[in-house]
Amino acid sequence: MAWIGERDLGTKAIAAAAPTMVTVRIDGQDVAVPEGTSIMRAAALIGTDVPKLCATDTLEAFGSCRLCLVEIDGRNGYPASCTTPVADGMVVRTQTDRLAKLRRGVMELYISDHPLDCLTCSANGDCELQEQAGAVGLRDVRYGYEGQNHLVADKDESNPYFTFDPTKCIVCSRCVRACDEIQGTFALTIEGSGFGSKVAASQNDSFLESDCVSCGACVQACPTSALIEKSVIETGTPDKAVITTCAYCGVGCTFRAEMRGEQLVRMVPWKDGKANRGHSCVKGRFAWGYANHRDRILKPMIRASVEDPWREVSWDEAIAHTASEFRRIQAKYGKDSVGGITSSRCTNEETFLVQKLIRQGFGNNNVDTCARVCHSPTGYGLKTTFGTSAGTQDFDSVAQADVIMVIGANPTDGHPVFASRMKQRLRQGAKLIVVDPRRTDIVRTPHVAATHHLPLRPGTNVAVLTAIAHVVVTERLADEAFVRERCDWSEFEDWAAFVAQPQRSPEATEALTGVPAADLRAAARLFATGGNGAIYYGLGVTEHSQGSSTVMAIANLAMATGNIGREGVGVNPLRGQNNVQGACDMGSFPHEYSGYRHVSDAATRAMFEEAWGVTLDAEPGLRIPNMLDAATDGTFKALFVQGEDILQSDPNTHHVAAGLAAMECVVVQDLFLNETANYAHVFLPGSTFLEKDGTFTNAERRIQRVRKVMEPLNGYGDWEIVQLVANAIGLDWRYSHPSEIMDEIAALTPTFARVSYDALDRLGSLQWPATEAAPEGTPTMHIDHFVRGKGHFVVTDYIPTDEKTGPRFPLLLTTGRILSQYNVGAQTRRTDNVVWHPEDRLEIHPHDAENRGIRDGDWVSLRSRAGETTLRALITERVAPGIVYTTFHHPATQANVITTDYSDWATNCPEYKVTAVQVAISNGPSDWQQAYQAQTERSRRVLPEAAE
Amino acid sequence: MSTLDQLVYMANQIARELGGQCPDRPVAATRDHLHQFWDPRMRQAIVAYLDRGGEHLSDIARSAVAQLRETAERAD
16 A cells, blocks of 8 residues: 555546646635546545545546545535546535445445454554544444455465455455556456455466566555565564665666665655656565675675685775776776776766776776667767767657557566556557567557567668668658758758668568568558657667667658657667666766767866866777777776676677686676676675665656665765775765765766756756756757757668578577566576576577477577577567577576677677577586586685684 | 777778768768777777788778878877
C-alpha cells in the first residue's frame, strides 16, 4: 500500500492541458476542479477523505467496494464517489448518519471474513482496511466469524521479494488492475465469482511460476497485507522516506527509499517521479540487496603483482600508493601513459571528477567511459544531424505518439518501466512497428501486437532504414514543408536522390536484409502517414560497425517525415545504464569536455584552464580499445577504472585481458572484486547509490537527485575517494559536498547553466538544456530550429560488416540482456533476481538445434574467430533460423570471449550484435573457462590487514 | 589483429563511410575525423605506416593520412 506519509487522492487527475473548471459544493465547502474529476478526488483536494478501499489515485476508478458512497442533492440513492464525476453546481454530502450506517455495514462484511490479527500483522499501522475500519467507526461485527469464510488458505511465498496471503485479501482488484493498467502484463485475475472470487496468478500458478514480472505494482496497490514485501515482514513498517533515483537502467525511476532508523526497508516508486510516474521494475523495486552483500569489499587493498594475494591497507596507504604509482609511471613513460575510465553507474559529480582528475591532474585526455561500448554512436550521430548528442523527447511524449517504431531495443526487458508506458499508449490504439532480428516480447504481449515486425538479418539496419526512406521518398510521403523550413534543402535533395535509387528499394534489399518487401513498404507507409511518429532505439542500433550511420539514418527518417520538434514524435535512444547520458554529458569522452565541446576548441579550453589553473592538452586522448592496444604496444601503463568491469563487458575478452596484463598499475574502484580486478594492483572500495549524494541524468536528459540514505559502508562516497587521489597527486580540491561539484559543472557547461541542487530540490528534476532561456529545462528539443541550425541529412550507404558467416562459423550471434539481470550482473547476481536467470543461456532456433542434435538444456560450445565458451541451450522460435542469442550477465559464461574487435567506424563502439559463430554439443566448460575460474579464485585471495 | 593492422582497418573503414557521406570531400572528411578522434600516437603510427608504403590503405585513407602528415609537419 502507499506509504503512510504519502497522500492518496483516490482517483486520477484529469489529464487535459486546458480543462473546463466546474464548481461543486462538498460538505458545505465549494471547490473548483477540472470537469470529469471524481467527487472523491474533489473532496480529497479540500481535505475530506471519503472512506475507500478499492480506489487509489494510481488506478482508474472501479467502484466495487461500496465504501465511498455519498449523497447528492437531487439524485436518488448513494452513488460511489470514485466513479461519479462532479458537475457544476452539484451539492454533495460525504458524512451523514445514513452514509455512516451504510459504510459500517459494508465494513462489517469485510471484517467478518478477515483475520483479526492486526497486532501481529506485518502491515499493522500501514493497512488501509485497518484505517478505514476506524474511519467508519466499526465497533462490532454482528455476523460473528464462524460462517463460511476464506480464513484458511495457503500463503504463496514463492516470489523472493513478496508474499501473497489470500486470507488477508479483500478482492478489491487493485492488484489485478495495477498489473493491467500500470504494468501491462495482465498476469493476475479474479478467478471465480461471488463468494468464490479470488485473486489468481496466471492459470492459478504460484506467483513465481506465473507470468508475473515482479514489478511490485500489485504490492504497492494492495490496501492490506495480502501482498506485502518480505522485507517489511522481516523488518517492520518504515517510519521515514528519502526520495532518490534508481541506479539501474537509463529510465531513471525515482523511488522513496523507505527506512526504519538506518535500515532500508523497501524501495517504493515515487508517484511524483516524472520519469517513472510511480512505477517500477523488479530491479529498482527489489534488487537492492547487493548493497549489503557479503561480497562487498569495504577496505582498500593493494598488491605488487596480480599473481599475489590482496593485502588490506589503510585508506592513507592505498591513496598514497595510487598517487605514487601514477606519478612514477608518468615520469618513466611520459604523461600520456596513463588514463582512466569513468562510470555510467556513478553520479554526474563523480564522473566529472574522474575526467577532471585525468585532465587536470594527469595532464592528458585519456579518459573514456562505458558509453564507448553502448551509445557512443548516438552521441556522434545525433550531434552530426541535429547538433546535440541526446534524445529529443521526454518519456511523457510517448502518450502523444500515434506510430511507435522500436528499432534494436527490447524495452520490456531493458527499460521495463518505459515499456509499460509505451504499452499503455499502444493499448489506447497507437500502432507499433518493431525492427529487430528477434521476436521480442513487445512484438506480441497481452493486448499489444505489433502491426509490423521486420525481423531483419543482424547487421543490416542501414539497409532496412534506407529502404524505408526509399518508400517515403519515392511514394512522395515525405513532409516537404517541414524539410524546407527546418532542414538544409539541398542536402535533403541529395539524400532523397540517394535513397530513391532502385538498389535501395525494399525489393532489391530483401535478399540481404531478410525483411519481406511488402511488410517493409507497409511499415514505411504507416510510419510516414500514421500521425505522430516516434522512434525508440537501443543497442541493436548502435553496437554495429555501422552504428553511427544507423543513428543518422534514423535521424534522416525522422526529419524527412517531419517527426521532430513536438510532443509525440522524435528520436529517442533508450540508454542502457542509469547515467550513460550523464557520463557523456560530463566530458567523459577523450575528445571533448562537458557539454560536448571538443578539446581543440581554444575558447572552451581556456575556460577550463582558467578554472582549473593548468594548461590542458588540446589533443584527443585514447578511447578504451585504443588504451588496450597501446598497453599491449607498451605505451600505456596505468589505468584508473571507476565502477566499470571492462573485462566482462568489453568485446574480445582475450584482448582486454592482454591489455590489462600489460599495465603496471590498474586501479579498480568498485563495490566488488569484479573481473577487471583480477588484473588490478589497487582496489578502492566503492559506495552504493544509497550511500552518497549526487545526480544521475536519464535517457530523457532529466537530471535527478541521488540522496544519501545511509552512511557509506567503506567510509567514503566515491567522489570523496577521487578527491583524495587528486589531492595526493598534488591538486588542491576542496569540495565538501557534491552540490559544489555541480556548481562547478554548471559554471563550465552552458547546457547546465541553471542546474543546481537548489533548483533540483525545488523543481524535482531538470531536463537539460537548462539555461537562461529555459530555466526549468527543455522537455522537447529542436522545437523551432535544430540546435545546429538546419537539420543535416547524411547519406548513409549500407556497407556490410566484415564479420562474415561461412562454413566454419555459419550462425550469427547477437547478444543482449534480460529483465531480471543488469549488464555484467555485478549487482543483480548478488540479489534474489538469480531465481529468474541463474545462468546465461544460448537461444537457438529448433531447426538449427535439430541439425546439431541439440536438445533443450544441453551444454553447447559457442565458438567464434575470437574465442570459445560453453553454456546451455534454450531452444526457441524467438530467434530466426541462422541466428543465436545470449545474454552477458554471468562471468562464468563470459560471452565476450566470443565477440570480436570489429567496431563502429566513427566511435569504436563494439559490434556486439554480429558475431559469426558455430554451435555444437559440448561436455561442459571449455578449457579457457576452467583456467579462468582458477585464475579468478587465485586473484581474489585476500590477506588480512597486518597488525599495527 | 595487431594494433597497426587495427589502425589500418579503422582508417579504411572511416574512409569508406565518409566517402559515401561526403562525396565532395572524402579525403578532407577522413583527415578531419582522424584529427578529431585519434590520439596523437595513433596518428603518428598511421603516418609512419604510410611512410613505409602504406600498402593496405585505401586511396581515400592514404590521401587523408598524407594530409595528416602535412598538418603535423606544419605544426612542427
